[in-house]
Every structure is written in C-alpha cells, then in structure tokens.
Amino acid sequence: MYMTRQFVWFVVLGIFIITINLIQADEHNHVYEDNEEVVVWMNTVGPHRNRQETYSYYSLPFCHGSKDTINHHHETLSEALQGIELQSSGLDVEFKVSVPKTEICAIKLNEETTRAFIYAVKNAYSYQMYIDNLPIIGAVGGKDSDDEGNGESQYYIWTHKKFDIGYRGNQIVDVNLTIDENKAKLIPNTNVKFTYEVNWKKSDVKFEDRFDKYLDPNFFQHRIHWFSIFNSFMMVIFLVGLVSMILMRTLRKDYARYSKDEEMDDIERDLGDEYGWKQIHGDVFRPASHPMVFSALIGAGYQVTVVVLSVIIFAILGELYTERGSMLSTAIFMYAATSPVNGYTGGGLYARMGGRVWIKQMILSAFMLPVMVCGTAFFINFIAIYYHASRAIPFGSMVAVACICIFVILPLTLVGTILGRNLAGTPDAPCRVNAVPRPIPEKKWFMEPLVIILLGGILPFGSIFIEMYFIFTSFWAYKIYYVYGFMLLVFIILMIVTVCVTIVCTYFLLNAEDYRWQWTSFLAAASTASYVYVYSFYYFFFKTKMNGLFQTAFYFGYMALFSLALGIMCGTVGYIGTNAFVRKIYSTVKID
Ligand SMILES: *[C@@H]1O[C@H](CO)[C@@H](O)[C@H](O)[C@H]1NC(C)=O
Numbered sequence: 001m002y003m004t005r006q007f008v009w010f011v012v013l014g015i016f017i018i019t020i021n022l023i024q025a026d027e028h029n030h031v032y033e034d035n036e037e038v039v040v041w042m043n044t045v046g047p048h049r050n051r052q053e054t055y056s057y058y059s060l061p062f063c064h065g066s067k068d069t070i071n072h073h074h075e076t077l078s079e080a081l082q083g084i085e086l087q088s089s090g091l092d093v094e095f096k097v098s099v100p101k102t103e104i105c106a107i108k109l110n111e112e113t114t115r116a117f118i119y120a121v122k123n124a125y126s127y128q129m130y131i132d133n134l135p136i137i138g139a140v141g142g143k144d145s146d147d148e149g150n151g152e153s154q155y156y157i158w159t160h161k162k163f164d165i166g167y168r169g170n171q172i173v174d175v176n177l178t179i180d181e182n183k184a185k186l187i188p189n190t191n192v193k194f195t196y197e198v199n200w201k202k203s204d205v206k207f208e209d210r211f212d213k214y215l216d217p218n219f220f221q222h223r224i225h226w227f228s229i230f231n232s233f234m235m236v237i238f239l240v241g242l243v244s245m246i247l248m249r250t251l252r253k254d255y256a257r258y259s260k261d262e263e264m265d266d267i268e269r270d271l272g273d274e275y276g277w278k279q280i281h282g283d284v285f286r287p288a289s290h291p292m293v294f295s296a297l298i299g300a301g302y303q304v305t306v307v308v309l310s311v312i313i314f315a316i317l318g319e320l321y322t323e324r325g326s327m328l329s330t331a332i333f334m335y336a337a338t339s340p341v342n343g344y345t346g347g348g349l350y351a352r353m354g355g356r357v358w359i360k361q362m363i364l365s366a367f368m369l370p371v372m373v374c375g376t377a378f379f380i381n382f383i384a385i386y387y388h389a390s391r392a393i394p395f396g397s398m399v400a401v402a403c404i405c406i407f408v409i410l411p412l413t414l415v416g417t418i419l420g421r422n423l424a425g426t427p428d429a430p431c432r433v434n435a436v437p438r439p440i441p442e443k444k445w446f447m448e449p450l451v452i453i454l455l456g457g458i459l460p461f462g463s464i465f466i467e468m469y470f471i472f473t474s475f476w477a478y479k480i481y482y483v484y485g486f487m488l489l490v491f492i493i494l495m496i497v498t499v500c501v502t503i504v505c506t507y508f509l510l511n512a513e514d515y516r517w518q519w520t521s522f523l524a525a526a527s528t529a530s531y532v533y534v535y536s537f538y539y540f541f542f543k544t545k546m547n548g549l550f551q552t553a554f555y556f557g558y559m560a561l562f563s564l565a566l567g568i569m570c571g572t573v574g575y576i577g578t579n580a581f582v583r584k585i586y587s588t589v590k591i592d
Contacts, residue, residue, distance in 0.1 A: 299346020
C-alpha cells in the first residue's frame with residue numbers, strides 16, 4: 001500500500017518534470033546538441049498590407065509534415081493576446097543535419113481549396129514561421145503576368161521551402177528561407193507536392209547579434225530622427241528659458257508690489273490696483289469639480305507614467321524585442337505591480353479634496369484603464385471571431401486577465417489607497433479656502449479654459465510627432481523598434497515641454513482671475529493626445545495601405561486607447577508640475 005502510493009507520487013512527479021521539459025524545449029536556452037530536434041513553428045498567415053489581420057497558418061489548406069511533435073499554440077498570456085499561434089510544421093529538422101529536397105506532404109486541389117489559395121494569393125498573403133525564435137517570412141504565391149491563361153489559372157503557389165540555417169558553436173544564429181524554386185499552378189483537380197530542404201552552414205554571426213539583420217538602422221537612425229530630437233531639445237531649452245524668464249520677472253514684480261502693500265495703510269490698499277492671481281488666493285485651492293473622477297484620473301496617470309518609464313528602461317537594458325511577447329508581458333507585470341502607486345496618489349488626492357466615498361473612488365481608479373482596454377479588445381474580438389482571425393482572444397486568456405484585475409490589481413490598489421488616505425490625505429494647501437466661491441470675471445475669449453486647453457497640446461505634440469511616426473511604424477509591425485534610448489529622450493522632453501506649457505497656461509488663467517486651474521491644467525496637457533489621434537488618421541490614410549473592417553477597427557480602436565493612455569499620462573504630468581507651481585507662488589502670499 002505504502003509502496004503504491006509512493007509509486008503514484010513518483011509517476012506524477014515524473015510526468016510533471018517531463019511536461020516542464022517538453023514545454024521548455026531547447027529553444028528556451030537556444031543551445032542544441034548535434035542531431036537534436038529543431039522545431040519549425042508555423043505561426044500565422046495573412047495579407048501583407050494588414051499586419052494585424054492574421055490567421056492560423058493551417059487555416060489555408062496547407063498540409064502538415066509527417067513528423068508528430070508537440071503543438072504549442074499559445075504558450076504565454078502575451079502571445080495569446082498578440083494573436084501568436086504557433087503550430088508545429090511537422091518538418092523533420094535536426095541540428096547540423098542537412099536534408100536534401102524531401103517531400104513534406106501532398107494535397108489534391110479541389111474547387112474549394114483552389115478558391116482559398118487564389119484568394120490568399122490575390123490578397124498577397126504571406127506566412128510567418130519561427131525557428132529557434134528567429135522569425136521567417138515567406139510569400140504564399142504569386143501571379144504570372146506573361147501567361148495569358150484562362151483567368152484563374154495564372155495564379156500559383158510556391159511549393160518548395162529551402163532553409164539555409166547558420167550555426168555557430170551549438171547555437172542557431174541565422175536562418176534564410178528561399179521559396180521561389182518550385183511553383184504549382186492553382187487549377188482544381190491537380191496534385192500539389194510540398195517539399196523542403198535544409199542546409200546547415202557555419203556562420204560568423206554572434207548569437208547576441210543574430211537579430212541585427214532584422215533591424216533597420218537606416219530607418220531608425222536616419223538624419224530626420226536625430227534632427228527631431230535635436231529640435232525638440234532646443235524647444236525644451238527655449239521653453240524652460242521662456243517660462244523661467246517670464247515667471248521670474250512677473251513674480252518679482254508681483255512680490256515687490258505685495259511687499260510694498262504691507263507698508264501702505266489699509267485705505268491705500270483697498271484703493272490699490274490689486275489684480276491678477278493673488279486676488280483669488282481664497283479660491284485657488286478649492287477642490288476641483290468632480291473630485292472623484294479627477295483623482296481617479298490622476299492616480300491612473302501616475303501609474304501609466306511609471307509603467308511607461310519602467311518599460312522603456314527595461315527595453316533599453318533587456319533588448320526585449322528578441323523574445324516574442326516579452327514587451328507586453330513586462331507591461332502587464334509592471335502595470336499590476338505599480339497599482340499601489342495609483343491607489344496612493346489618487347486616494348491621497350481624493351482625501352485632500354475632502355472626498356468621502358473612497359471605495360467607489362478606488363474602484364474607479366483601479367479599473368478605469370483596464371475596463372477601457374478590455375472594452376475595446378472585447379469589441380474588436382467580436383470582429384476577430386467573425387473573421388476567424390488568430391487575434392481572437394481565447395476564453396482562457398480573458399479569464400486570466402480578469403483574474404489579474406480582480407486578484408492582483410484591486411488588492412494592491414486598496415493597499416495604496418489606504419496608505420495614501422492616511423499618510424497623504426490631510427489638506428495642506430498654503431491658503432485657506434473662502435466659504436463662498438468668488439465669481440469668475442468676464443474675460444477675453446482666448447483666456448477661456450476651452451481655448452487654453454486646445455492650445456496647450458500643440459507644443460508638446462510638436463515635440464513628439466516625428467517620434468510618433470517611428471513608434472507607429474513599429475507598433476503596426478512594419479519595423480522592429482529598437483532605439484529605446486531615443487524613446488527615453490523623447491519621453492523626458494515631452495514631460496518637460498508639457499510641464500512648461502501647462503505652467504504658462506495656468507499662469508494666464510490665474511491672472512484672468514479664473515481659479516479652475518486643476519481641470520484646465522490636466523486637460524491642456526492631455527489635449528496633446530487628441531492631436532496624436534488626429535495624426536493617426538493622417539498616418540492611416542497616407543502611410544499605410546491597411547483595408548478591411550477588421551484591420552480598420554483594430555487600428556482605430558487601439559490608436560484610441562494609445563492616445564487615451566498618452567492623454568492621461570500627459571495630463572497627470574502637467575497637473576503635477578502646475579500643482580507644484582501654484583503651491584509655490586501662493587505659499588508666499590500673505591493672507592490678511
Ligand atoms: C543568408 O543571407 C545573407 C544575405 O544574402 C547571407 O549573407 C548569409 O550568409 C545567409 N545565411 C545563410 C546561413 O545562408
């Protein structure tokens with residue numbers, strides 16, 4: 001009895017270890033022994049112009065190789081979310097064993113499969129595969145232009161795949177795929193034979209450098225890119241100089257007048273020409289309208305800022321682009337891990353503004369962004385399911401995301417909120433708030449908050465729009481983005497420009513004796529994102545050839561999310577800077 005139980009445990013443990021080893025096949029350490037199996041993974045196939053509209057490779061009537069191997073599908077959450085769907089090709093490839101031209105499998109075309117292939121060829125479908133994490137792209141087929149055959153019969157598919165694999169030591173460092181040796185016309189009731197061939201060659205490429213051939217330095221390190229950074233940098237110097245000059249001068253004059261005030265007697269002061277920002281010291285620290293939404297936005301903004309900054313730094317340190325989905329995994333992990341930041345800042349601000357329904361505020365703060373992201377994804381998922389696209393998010397992944405939100409993000413936000421309310425929740429404004437709000441005087445149209453908000457985003461947008469071109473180009477999978485140093489610089493420049501611009505805007509607003517600066521500073525900075533969204537329309541129509549319902553919905557849905565997150569981030573940074581500024585100038589005001 002005892003022995004059998006031990007035996008059962010032993011078997012369970014053994015299966016467990018074998019499973020782990022199977023999942024952790026050798027592509028994970030990228031080291032192979034001679035004759036060891038190298039798995040050729042088929043990923044997706046899809047139209048060349050719509051990079052996000054991808055389908056499982058075997059959704060086209062391709063056939064499998066004879067070899068039975070493990071199937072991978074979605075290994076990690078981020079792969080599933082990105083529509084990566086690896087399936088073993090069944091090709092028999094072994095490390096350092098060259099294979100002459102060998103048949104993979106054969107199919108007989110019927111009406112339906114011919115139509116499917118012709119559709120794919122007409123839409124310039126290409127497929128993507130992986131060997132040892134190295135991406136390989138090949139076209140499905142083409143069209144004979146010289147052959148004036150009867151209509152459809154001019155279309156053909158490539159049937160031969162020749163792999164040239166470069167190795168160095170016991171690692172794979174280079175893979176080339178040649179496809180244009182054999183083709184088969186797409187005519188019903190013909191047999192099509194698929195073949196492959198593997199040549200192993202010694203290569204001088206270092207393992208660390210094996211992704212270099214996928215990068216495009218001519219594109220990313222183009223003069224335009226350097227020039228734009230330089231340009232934005234000059235803008236920063238100019239703006240910082242301008243802000244400090246104007247403000248120091250004005251403030252000094254104001255301070256001088258106020259200190260002179262003290263020497264005047266009361267009557268003189270009452271008749272004096274007091275105007276401008278000092279007038280509203282009794283209202284300027286009045287809590288913003290809609291304090292719950294406001295503090296939730298600020299909390300989420302702190303969180304997004306920290307996540308973006310840390311992901312950029314991780315990307316600089318870790319070359320995240322070399323592992324499938326690691327960028328998204330890092331972002332999800334960082335988002336969950338920084339939830340206390342959200343709770344602390346948002347909850348603290350809400351308490352300082354005198355808010356009482358803090359649980360509601362916390363839930364709003366914690367779930368605002370996740371709900372918007374999931375809502376968009378859910379909507380796009382419907383279209384993806386309709387299209388049978390591989391981007392359709394599997395049910396298991398949805399559950400996983402929901403679990404992360406409920407069991408990780410919510411409790412961490414709760415901890416942050418409680419800490420924030422207790423440690424940073426006491427009102428600490430330098431001026432008392434009057435019981436009765438002061439009426440806001442009439443002013444020129446260009447001093448209206450709405451106008452200030454719209455103008456506020458122009459300069460920050462100007463400092464990033466060239467970088468946006470590079471980010472969009474990589475985000476929509478035309479190039480691999482790898483110059484994260486640039487991105488960090490642009491991020492810092494954007495933050496500085498945003499803070500400077502919102503401080504200037506707020507100063508004008510306060511001088512017009514309008515004390516609604518909290519929302520104005522947030523929205524003036526956040527309006528940068530609306531310019532980015534408008535720019536994304538330009539990018540869509542003039543820089544890409546995307547078409548079709550799925551790709552269009554995907555593009556505009558995720559661009560809206562991107563802009564929204566950018567807006568919340570910029571808005572928060574603008575508010576933080578302005579808040580420091582406002583507290584500074586009013587802390588010197590003597591209250592009678
Ligand atoms: C792949 O192609 C490149 C460019 O043609 C060549 O330099 C490299 O040697 C090839 N690699 C292998 C393993 O054949």
